[in-house]
Amino acid sequence: MDASMFRAWIHEAARLMVDNTDRLTRLDSAVGDADHGINMRRGLQAAVAMLDETGPSTPGAVLATVGRALINKTGGASGPLYGTGFRQAARTLGEDPEVSAARLGAALAAALTGIQRIGAALEGDKTMIDALSPAVTAYQAVIDSGGDLTDATRAASDAAVRGLKQTVGMQARKGRASYLGARTIGHEDPGAASTVLILSALATVTAASGRRSERPGTGAAS
């Protein structure tokens, strides 16, 4: 995966945030303060604008730029949480121009660790962690069994969707939703929903790239 593919990922994620702004905001109005869709759209659009403006040339630089944009344009808790995730992932990738599927797995794991370090949420707290954590595990399982980038990102995206569905039965323990207590049960967590969109964008972009590179003698596992 090179820098252009990482940029394509963020463009696709921003497109999905625009398409899902109202849905995310609706989810947030049930358990929070009804601004998650608006905030995430603002953050991802700022990330795209900053990428277009600065044209970072390595995958690590792309993710660092995205992290900085999200931290400073999203607002609320989501900005620092997602921004830290992208920045930790960027740190893992260093300045390499090309990233293997295994390295991307390490970057996703670093994002998870970074988000949990500042947000202190565990699985089951009804947060973005409930989508991201199973996604990281599923991604690694595919890599460990010899799968390629396309398979791994698809598995991560599917696991995130399953994690999102499980948040419906959970009671929120973190963030402003926690003050609603049992009234949060029965609703999908908006943070887990936006995590699904980001991981789904990654799977879409790697699948498109995998199709392009499917020629005899070449694999998609890079």
Add this chain to the structure above:
Amino acid sequence: MKKLINSPDDVLADALVGVAAAHPSLTVNPSDRYIVRAGGPTAGKVGLVSGGGSGHEPLHGGFVGYGMLDAACPGEVFTSPVPDQILAATRAVDGGAGVLHIVKNYTGDVLNFQMAADLAADDGVWVEGVVVNDDVAVENSTWTAGRRGTGATVFVEKIVGAAAELGADLASAAALGREVNDRSRSFGVALTPCTVPASGKPGFELGEDEIELGVGIHGEPGRARGRLVSAKEIVGVALDAIHADLPLSGEVLVMVNGLGGTPLIELYVVYAAVAEWLAGHGVWITRNLVGNYMTSLEMAGCTITVCRLTPQLTHLWDVPVETPALRWGR
């Protein structure tokens, strides 16, 4: 939604223009979105920075000035400010003695201030933080993000602001802020919800004769929905909850704070009940505030905050202050 605005997206920007025009003692930085005292940092004085979502005016911008804050960082309505904004304000008020961040305990505020503090440290600015969490309505904090910061924020800003003016260093200013927070408790009640301009709809619903006991300053739910009863009975619920959490005795500072949609005459009715309840429990109000100091847009209702005073805290409360929303002694 009926509001005196030009456009829901421009409320904060337009209000900051108004703040700058109304108060020559303040300087507003419109691009980085912070409010500072005109005239730059005070050399050798600890700088005090607070901030949070807008919609709680006069908190925090109205408390920028001599004896209180050096800067305030307003976020979008009910949305925390972002790190670059807080970092810019922190740099702007650093007079060489370090900067104290006064942060209400909401996940977004805590995370954004922490990130700004880390960035400031990279620049060589010494930053300490005080997290205010005085709201007794949040009972089970292992199941929540912890107690919310409400009325005690005003006390922390005033008392630590006075100490900083008198030359307190950063460590003792931070310790004092934590002491004020530890000695203070709040309880809020809502009679009506409020509407965030960008959403256009009330954040929650209350029946004609319903009230939310223990409401948060963004309309977060409290301990229970109840029937609208007399002010004396509501005050009894609030002070019972505070007293159960922090037994009250001796001399106290009390704030009866309107949430934005309650007339002052009702706040005085509430204050009378508070004074009566406390006197009945052998507690003496020696300092007080009655008015709108920390609002929740146009919500009707009030918060009651009690701080157990010490001679030092009383002395610092009495130090002159000169801000748009709080001023005496100068």
